[in-house]
Amino acid sequence: MKRVYCDNGATSYPKAPFVGETVLDYINNIGCNVNRGVYSTSFKAENTVYETRELICDLFNFKTAENVVFTQNITTSLNVVLKGLLREGDNVVVSSMEHNAVMRPLTSMKQRGVTITKVNGNILGEISIEDIENAISENTKAIVMTHASNVCGTVLPIRKIGELCKKYNKIFIVDSAQTAGVLDIDIKKDNIDILCFTGHKGLLGPQGIGGFLIKEELVERVSPLIEGGTGSLSELEVQPTYMPDKFESGTPNVPGIFGLNASLNYLLKTGLESIYNKEIDLTSRFIEKIMNIDEKLLIGKKDIVDRTAVVSLDFKDLDNGIVCHNLDKNYGISTRSGLHCAPSAHKTLNTFPRGTVRFSFGHFNSYEDIDYVIDSINKIYKTK
Numbered sequence: 001m002k003r004v005y006c007d008n009g010a011t012s013y014p015k016a017p018f019v020g021e022t023v024l025d026y027i028n029n030i031g032c033n034v035n036r037g038v039y040s041t042s043f044k045a046e047n048t049v050y051e052t053r054e055l056i057c058d059l060f061n062f063k064t065a066e067n068v069v070f071t072q073n074i075t076t077s078l079n080v081v082l083k084g085l086l087r088e089g090d091n092v093v094v095s096s097m098e099h100n101a102v103m104r105p106l107t108s109m110k111q112r113g114v115t116i117t118k119v120n121g122n123i124l125g126e127i128s129i130e131d132i133e134n135a136i137s138e139n140t141k142a143i144v145m146t147h148a149s150n151v152c153g154t155v156l157p158i159r160k161i162g163e164l165c166k167k168y169n170k171i172f173i174v175d176s177a178q179t180a181g182v183l184d185i186d187i188k189k190d191n192i193d194i195l196c197f198t199g200h201k202g203l204l205g206p207q208g209i210g211g212f213l214i215k216e217e218l219v220e221r222v223s224p225l226i227e228g229g230t231g232s233l234s235e236l237e238v239q240p241t242y243m244p245d246k247f248e249s250g251t252p253n254v255p256g257i258f259g260l261n262a263s264l265n266y267l268l269k270t271g272l273e274s275i276y277n278k279e280i281d282l283t284s285r286f287i288e289k290i291m292n293i294d295e296k297l298l299i300g301k302k303d304i305v306d307r308t309a310v311v312s313l314d315f316k317d318l319d320n321g322i323v324c325h326n327l328d329k330n331y332g333i334s335t336r337s338g339l340h341c342a343p344s345a346h347k348t349l350n351t352f353p354r355g356t357v358r359f360s361f362g363h364f365n366s367y368e369d370i371d372y373v374i375d376s377i378n379k380i381y382k383t384k
């Protein structure tokens, strides 16, 4: 049976060329820790780790490689940043399109006296700038927002939100899980203070590696969530305050960083414009053909303006979970059904609690894949 992977919103597959080889090469031929040993393989590994920070800087137009912190994924990054920054009495503004990686840490922080103001999106998952502006209050410390919905692909206007943050002197934290490696994100032009990323989706790297970029002015205001050995200042029993050691305790995922290095090199060489153009072209073909089957299937935006390659369908009188299972079992198509860790987004899109079947296309999908998926959906839908 043909196999078509359409779950790139969860994690990308396949990865960029040479990611697997690079990880394996590190494990088989280098293998040592970083920032601990004083021998040549350790220096080699440290150079690659530093170079990976620089590649992240190149991708997001950031200048300070030391302020690129590696974590295990964006969930960890968001937890570190939100729990380290917000204090009793602080208010934070979010959109209703957020993933639970934002909503769960914030919700638990209500017990510490943090308040959340949620700006509701419309049925297309769009958030109005005026509504965000109206939500900002004197106590608002930060605006935390996803760059694009992981449920319906709607892109949020981060540049305009960044301008608001500048105007009102608020901290702007962006969840780039669904856009990094596909859409242009420019820390400077978008006025982002803290950019959180995950390595295994659009960045086409391995799982278990993510991070965040933090502007120098904010480093002091965020306390570390995890403290421990850094291989530096070992005579002290307090955490170093300099970067990136402040936030990087314990042995890092060096194989993951090597893999990310390979994928970032691929992305920078290929260019995001070409990656985005290919993905949106595939998405456009998919949407057009779905509209021909039944336009009521499609949740959220019906066009390709301000959207990513994530498309949700609701099969209404069929069970979406069973459709997802059927697509895999009988057609070899991998999708994801349910609520996609984003109940608030589904409420906004009026698909809560039934959820949807999410098709998320990637850089390595083809027209042939799209046509095969459409054909399979047609068979399932027409024989219901």
Ligand SMILES: Cc1ncc(COP(=O)(O)O)c(C=O)c1O
Pocket: 009, 010, 073, 074, 075, 076, 099, 101, 146, 148, 149, 150, 175, 177, 178, 198, 199, 210, 341
């Ligand atoms: C918008 C968004 N934020 C956060 C996450 C969490 O990503 P990770 O599992 O890599 O921490 C995801 C992934 O599902 C996502 O789509």
